[in-house]
Amino acid sequence: MSEQNEIRNECCPVEIPCQVEATSLTPLSDEPSIPNVLPANARPIIKVPVVLAETTIQVVVEANIPLNPPASEIKRVFKDVFLTQCKLIPVRFGTDLCHGEVSTVTRAKLFIEGYIRKDIEYATEDCNGVLRDRIATVPFSGFVDLENFLVPPILGDSSESRSRFIHPQKSDSPRLDKYFFENRVYYNEQPYCELVSANFFELDFSPCPTDADETFSTLREKIVVDLTLKVLQDRQVRIQSLGNP
Numbered sequence: 544m545s546e547q548n549e550i551r552n553e554c555c556p557v558e559i560p561c562q563v564e565a566t567s568l569t570p571l572s573d574e575p576s577i578p579n580v581l582p583a584n585a586r587p588i589i590k591v592p593v594v595l596a597e598t599t600i601q602v603v604v605e606a607n608i609p610l611n612p613p614a615s616e617i618k619r620v621f622k623d624v625f626l627t628q629c630k631l632i633p634v635r636f637g638t639d640l641c642h643g644e645v646s647t648v649t650r651a652k653l654f655i656e657g658y659i660r661k662d663i664e665y666a667t668e669d670c671n672g673v674l675r676d677r678i679a680t681v682p683f684s685g686f687v688d689l690e691n692f693l694v695p696p697i698l699g700d701s702s703e704s705r706s707r708f709i710h711p712q713k714s715d716s717p718r719l720d721k722y723f724f725e726n727r728v729y730y731n732e733q734p735y736c737e738l739v740s741a742n743f744f745e746l747d748f749s750p751c752p753t754d755a756d757e758t759f760s761t762l763r764e765k766i767v768v769d770l771t772l773k774v775l776q777d778r779q780v781r782i783q784s785l786g787n788p
Contacts, residue, residue, distance in 0.1 A: 581784040593778040595631075595734060596692050600655065602768040606681045607750070613758035614665035618674060621662040622743050624770060628656035629736030631689070631774060633698055640697065644729065648696040653774065655736070656684040659766060668758050681766065689774070696776055699729030732777040742769040 581587055635650035663677040706723035710716040744767040749759035 583784055585784040586781055587784060588779050588781050590777055590779050592775040593694050593780070594773050595694055595696050595776055596689055596774045597739070597771070598653075598687065598689065598774070599769050599771045600685075600687055602683050602685070602766075602770055604659070604681055604683045604764075604766050604768075606679070606764050606766070608661075608663070608677065608679045608762045608764060610663075610665065610675075610677060610760050610762055612667050612675065613760040614675070614762070615668050615756075615758050616666045617747060617762070618664040618666060620664070620745075620747065622741075622745075623660045624657060624738065624741045624768065625660060626655060626657040626736060626738060626772075628654065628684075629772070629774075630654045631696065631734040633696065636698070637695065641699075644727075645697050645699045648692075648698055649690065651689045651696065652686050653689050653736075654684075654686045655770075655772075656682075658682045659768065661764075663762070668756075681764070683768075694778075696734055697731075697778075699731050701728045702726070734774055734776045737773045737775060739771040739773055741771070743767075744769075 630653070631648075632652045632654065633648040633650070634652055635648070636646040637649040638647045639645070640647065659681040661677075661679045661681065663679065664674050665677065666672065667675060702725075704725045706725075708718045708721045708723075710718050746765045748763055750761055750763050751759065753759050
């Protein structure tokens with residue numbers, strides 16, 4: 544660079560439009576470390592989520608969504624699914640485990656509840672107007688039968704018992720002031736759900752057909768959603784340790 548150009552740059556610094564502050568980062572060293580694991584002969588028990596079932600549920604809903612100001616054309620619609628409730632209710636039991644205190648579930652009802660969140664972009668009747676945005680939540684609820692479990696859920700039984708005594712002076716009468724109580728409470732791991740995917744099929748239209756130069760203030764939607772989810776339960780699993788590498 545010539546001396547004349549250097550003088551010009553110092554006196555008239557170059558301005559870069561839309562420039563932001565930035566920092567150059569210094570590279571840091573990276574060395575592998577050896578993890579400290581259990582010995583090879585150990586068989587630890589860990590608690591992990593176990594997949595009980597993976598199922599696809601078809602949700603069918605219909606909704607009327609008001610638009611204010613009215614729309615002349617729908618541009619784009621974005622959708623997401625949110626679950627607010629997913630509860631597994633056992634209705635049939637199979638094998639008893641742990642001396643009959645824990646039972647496997649062979650059939651259950653899965654109650655689900657949630658909503659579809661829709662983000663609707665549409666144009667109004669203005670020739671040079673801005674795009675409008677409408678957020679709408681479409682609720683749904685229902686239940687499905689679950690029988691083909693990958694791993695059956697387990698449910699521990701709670702029990703209550705009461706022992707009574709004979710009256711010491713009257714052998715033909717029971718005592719009403721003396722009891723022995725025994726309670727066993729088993730605190731189960733609640734099965735829960737995890738969203739996997741949602742496949743939407745929908746038809747959006749105005750209930751009253753309109754011409755090209757007219758507007759509509761209600762959007763009717765018929766939605767079909769293939770909702771895939773996992774049903775899980777935290778379980779204890781024994782694993783084999785591989786030892787230190």
